[in-house]
Amino acid sequence: MMSSFEVFFDYMQKLSGKTLSEDDKQLLMTHFKPKKLRKRQYFLQAGDVCKYIEFIVKGSARTFTVDEKGHENILKLSVENWWLADFESFYLLTPSRFHIEALEDLEVLQSTNAQIEEYLKAIPAFSAMVNVINQNNAIATQKRMQAAINYTAEERYEELMSTYPHFLQRFPQNMVASYLGLSPETLSRIRKNALK
Amino acid sequence: MMSSFEVFFDYMQKLSGKTLSEDDKQLLMTHFKPKKLRKRQYFLQAGDVCKYIEFIVKGSARTFTVDEKGHENILKLSVENWWLADFESFYLLTPSRFHIEALEDLEVLQSTNAQIEEYLKAIPAFSAMVNVINQNNAIATQKRMQAAINYTAEERYEELMSTYPHFLQRFPQNMVASYLGLSPETLSRIRKNALK
DNA sequence: ACCCCAACTTGATTTATATCAAGCCTACTT
C-alpha cells in the first residue's frame, strides 16, 4: 500500500518526466497537508473563497451549482490524480459560485496558492508537471467545449463513453446526466437506445 | 505607431509583471516571425498539423469545423493580444479537426512549439506570462463551459454581452450565433426581445 | 427481515430551439 505522498510523487515524476530529489520531497511534505473526507462532506460551499487546492489520491468529488429552482448542475466530476479547486475563486480570491462535495470517501493532499507559487520556483519537476497539466487541460477543455456547443445529447454521451467509460460505472446516472447537461430521463432513454 | 514586437513586448511585460532585458528581446525577435494575412486567408486547414502558434497583434480570426452537412461551427473567435492555435494538434502533432481563418486583415507573430519551450527556459517574463495566461484560461473556460451546459440561449447571449460586448459590433451576427452554438434566426430573435 | 428512500425507467405533454421558407435591406460588382 502506497502512502498518499508516494502516490503523489509517482504521479509527478511520471507526468513531468523529471526526478524528485530527497530535498524536493521533504519540501513537498512540509506544506502539502494530507486530508480525509467522508462521502457527502463538503470541501467548499458556494459563497466561500476557495483557499485550497487538492490533489486527489483516492476517491471522487463533484463541483456543482444550485440554481434558483434548487436544481443542481454538475460542472465537473473529479477522480484520482486530478486536481480539485474552483480556479476562478482560487486565483482571484473571489467568493465561489460552486459547491464541491465528496462523492466517495476522499484522500487528498491540500495546499494553498502561495505555496504552489513557491513550489513552482523551487522544484523543477513541479513546474514541469504544471506545464503538462496545462497542456492537457487546454486540449481537454477545447474538446469538451466543442461537444457542449455543437453535439447532440447522444453524441455527447458517446463522447463521454469513449473518453471516460468508467464514469458511468462509478457515478450515479443522474449525476452523469447533470455533468452532460442532460435531464436524467433523457440520459436513461439514450442509454436504452444505445443498447442495440 | 508601435511595431508588432513593441506591442508584444508591452503585452508580455504587463501580463507577467516582469521586465524584458535587451537580450530577451533580441532572442524573441530571432524566432518569432511577423506574418500578415489578408481577410479570408486560412492559417490552418482541417487535416493539417498545427505547427505554429501565433500571437495576434492586429485583426481577428475564427476557429471552426465543418460537419457532414456542410454546416460551419465556430469554436473560437480570436482578437488582438490573444493566442491562436489548435492546441490539441499543436501539442500532440495530430491532424487538426479545425480550420482557422482570418476574419479581418491580420498581423501576427508566429512561433513553433520547440521555440516556445526554449523561451520558457530562457526568459523569466515569458514563463511568468504563460502562467498568467494559463490561469486566465482556466477561469475563462470554466465559465464558458458552465454557460454552454447549463444556460439557455438567452443567458448565453447576456453572458457574452457582458464579457465581450465588442464581439457583436465586430463580427457578423451569424458568426456570433455559431460561436454561441445557436442558429442565426434564434440569435436574431433574442436580440429583438432584448431591446426592451 | 422489513421498510423506505433514492435511483432509474417509461409514457405523455410542453417548451426551447432548429429548420424551412420567404422577403427585405445594404453594400458590392459590373
Place this chain on the structure above:
DNA sequence: AAGTAGGCTTGATATAAATCAAGTTGGGGT
C-alpha cells in the same frame, strides 16, 4: 444606376430535450 449576393428578420413548422407524472427496482438502515 441597376443587378445581385449576403446578411438579417420574420413567420410557420418540425424536432430534440425538458418537464411532469407514475410506476418499478434495489440497496441501506433500523
